[in-house]
Amino acid sequence: MPSTPPALIAVVGPVEPPLLAAWARHYRWLGVERFLIAFHLPDHVPDRQRHELQAAARELGIIPTGTSTSTGPWHEHTNTQLRDALRHRAGPGWHLLADADEFQQYPAPLNEVIAQADKSGHRVVGGLMLDRVAASGRLTGWRPEGGLDLAYPLGGHLTHRLLHGDPRKIVLARHDVTVSSGNHRSPGHRPDADRICAVHHFKWRSGVLDDLRRRVQHFTTGTWQEHTPAVRDEAGRLLAHVGQHGGVINTSDPRFAFRRASLDRMPFSWPSEARNIFTTWRPHAHSGQD
Template sequence: MPHLSPALIAVVGPVESPLLAAWVRHYRCLGVERFLIAFHFPDHVSDVRRHELQATARELGIVPTGTSTGPWHEHTNTELRDSLRHRAGPGWHLLADVDEFQQYPAPLGEVITQADESGHHVVGGLMLDRVTGSGSLTTWRPEGGLETAYPLGGHLTHRLLRGDPRKIVLARHDVAVASGNHRSPSHRPDADRLCAVHHFKWRSGILDDLRRRIQHFSSGTWEEHTPAVRDEAGRLLAHVGRHGGAINVSDPRFAFRRVSLDRMPSDWPAEARSIHTTWRSHAHSGQD
């Protein structure tokens, strides 16, 4: 019988060391034993920060497969991810960015067994954006934890940014996955069994990251396939500019409410299925 613990595949950028540590702990609690990560650092990242993150990985018992520096072209993440997947070899691969904490309706081994038995070669998820109670883009204290700092969960990615909230969270080794892990060109997940992808992106420093992204993609310093990524960044910056530097958590479109990694949001299967099956890249228009 094959081993049901998937290899976790991730390309890690210049995040806070406590976030990397919390992320590793989360997935170890889910049963992940094998981490294949690669660091990539844009040129603005200091040597001190790079070394700190590399030291954190070693302290966590993880040896990165490699560290690269330079422009973060739109294809950079995909190429590094696919190299890691090739190295991981046969079996199931868990795909997660370092700000994504996946929450499953059943133990990970059961999720994989069910997918195998039903003939699904991928398992899907839907982003649940986590923000502070006020919507402010603040830092967080490791001793308090991400849950305390960002207690609200809602649908910011697609209802404000017009980004794709769908994720491929688990894929068999021989299944291709598109850029950003948003879909598989040849396989569809079971829309009735979607995991919640708690998305802790909206932290202190994100606005500078988004401005840098727009600058580099607009100038051609970083290569892009479409303007979608920079357009999404611009929508977030425009929104917080209209709301005093914060996300408007009272906007009913975003459906922000208190959520927890300890239990699935109420009515999640129906909520996630509805969004997952009706989302279209051209479906959102109008003012935010």
């Protein structure tokens, strides 16, 4: 009996409407039929941008859940609270968890991935971030007609090897399974390390440096509340890196293992590469994670 497609759960920030459209198309192509999203926009986002995002969602046939858009500080707990409210509304079954800049890529059709997890008794499915960047390392914009693969053709391991962030993701979870902040872990549940999906992470676009500077400022001053300094520290590391490399990400640094990547096919040798990182990654000494 075929499994019911998972409900997609996402808290969406001030992304550009073409990214939201590409994201929705990607997950519909994977087989998702239900989108439960909530917009949360920090105070600096102008009303015009808020209205454009709401209009874009309507054009995509996605109606934001609850209050269509909330505004205000992006405390570290904000995303988790909104996400869990969406999960409660989604009800029983499997939930697919994805930020608006995360495009998941599975080693098999989504219904088969879920059927395999059910068969093996796994209540979560894991993913690993593959950071996508421009060939030049510049944090550029992109043209919708060209697509994300053309604009950001390289994939590598920036999140954990430069930022010391957790690259692990819980991409699918049963409705009654608790997932930690940022969808990085599920206490008491371990994904099958031999079936890790690639989470193509299109964060490193035009405008992200301003976002990171704002994040550091607000968390440092206490305007936005944080549980640990991990998020602020990660932003600071990226800002320091591009400051040392003329405003770009150094794509030739062998630590990051940048290579050509595509949403059409899994990276070469991904299962063993992902398994190794997923099972050996440990938090940085000052990240405050467990």
